[in-house]
């Protein structure tokens with residue numbers, strides 16, 4: 001893993017943007033995308049740029065279960081708001097959080113990922129070390145999963161809801177194996193609340209209790225940090 005530490009999230013996001021541009025210019029066609037606060041600035045930079053994704057596909061990591069696509073808390077809504085409605089992609093894939101037949105939905109998403117190998121995957125990281133919504137202990141061989149969110153994830157994400165009772169308790173997520181199959185990965189983490197997870201990601205053993213630590217086994221990962229999230233690194 002290559003780790004780069006910047007003074008601010010804005011500078012780290014600028015670097016992420018440059019890596020996305022390079023990837024697109026080098027012929028990447030499929031981009032694995034994250035939601036959450038971390039990539040917001042990157043998406044802002046993409047939207048403000050002249051980069052053309054009209055021949056590219058996006059595949060999102062995850063979606064809450066039980067929210068409609070129109071719900072302002074759904075990741076489908078997030079992607080529309082922050083990226084897709086401003087920067088059109090040829091294909092946009094997001095797990096269906098309204099699916100009635102869960103097994104069919106998991107199989108559908110696995111097929112999408114199989115047919116569209118991910119060239120560049122953007123990741124954030126949870127305070128508990130999750131990537132996507134692969135909560136500890138993570139199945140390193142897992143494909144798309146229907147999972148119970150960790151209490152710590154529900155608490156962390158409650159900041160975006162009116163009350164913690166409104167945070168969904170279940171989600172659909174791309175599995176670790178599919179994330180690891182991506183050709184290149186950029187993980188961003190900002191703020192002191194991520195500092196312990198970042199330390200374990202980079203310096204800890206590869207451990208299912210820290211799902212992101214599996215990235216140590218991937219040949220091409222760039223970790224972009226701000227000073228606060230890097231504070232415990234040796």
Ligand code: F6R
Nearest residue numbers: 034035036037038124125126132
């Ligand atoms: C979101 C996702 C999650 C987030 C993580 C950090 O699609 O896959 O793993 O990246 O929970 O969230 P933020 O960026 O809001 O701190």
